[in-house]
Amino acid sequence: MSASPLIEQLIQALKCLPGVGAKSAQRMAFNLLERNRDGALHLSRVLHDAMEHIRNCERCRTFTESTICHICDDPRRAESAQICIVESPQDVIAIEQTLQFKGRYFVLMGHLSPIDGIGPSELRLDVLQRRLEDEKIDEVILATNPTVEGEATAHYISQMCEKQGIAATRIAHGVPVGGELEYIDGNTLTHAFTGRRKF
């Protein structure tokens, strides 16, 4: 060890950030010490506040510092009577950026994975069940990831919807816009063919 103990601690602590190894952590530590102590102090405060105060929204389970997130709290969002099921809060951000969806969300914070001990109760599907019973919902849009676990999760939730007599739809899988057929995997191409629509 050739840096001071506190600098070593800082370098070690920065390695908790995803994608940051020993070399990047060292660069970050010295960069902050040399050039941006105010920014680092601000980051320290915000990090603390965020970790202490951000919990899951009681209605849709996304991250928020309030009891109910700002999307669930928006009365205009109830009008569409649609609810979109996603795996993570980042998916909500991605969908919100398209400006296409005006309904509410339910964030699973994962997907069904029995091998990891993640079942319906870990995903709080009981909360979703209550929403399906209590709220006016016409359509459940299943926007879980197109992976084996995501598909299984979508299938499980579609059965919950069926019992309640609510229509469940799955987002389309196919060739990404701007993609070239040549480079698309066979599985996606099969989806693109079976899911073809009238032109």
Place this chain on the structure above:
Amino acid sequence: MSASPLIEQLIQALKCLPGVGAKSAQRMAFNLLERNRDGALHLSRVLHDAMEHIRNCERCRTFTESTICHICDDPRRAESAQICIVESPQDVIAIEQTLQFKGRYFVLMGHLSPIDGIGPSELRLDVLQRRLEDEKIDEVILATNPTVEGEATAHYISQMCEKQGIAATRIAHGVPVGGELEYIDGNTLTHAFTGRRKF
């Protein structure tokens, strides 16, 4: 904006880290919230402590949370009567890792750059001058970067040493070990030729 205000603040604050843009900051924020809240709280505390307590060593100007850094504080380090001049604390770490140098350092925290208003007083060459006068020093090793500013800084300090009658040496420039001549720039090759030694 589609994340909650506090999450947006966290994403913005993470962008103060070097090499972290909007997308990486978002990934870091959610990764910490989902998987590593303890690590993030620890990082918050260490960041605060480091920014509040780490100052420059009174003797060599490197970063330390003590008045005198652990290298300056080590009596065995005085025995070699050598002092190595570097531009940044990272350079000290790099040199320490070679295990070759057993003397003390002086860290300039930059280089002479009149255009940016950085002169001898900003580099605290007055502190270095006092050390040259007070300490038993036989050799000053100039290990500033091989850039125009680094060379100018080395030249300036070599003149300070001359006035004190202390030998000043410059680290060797040449072909990096493991490098191939074909890919070395002409300037470095010129240095390698003029600096050749008996085999």
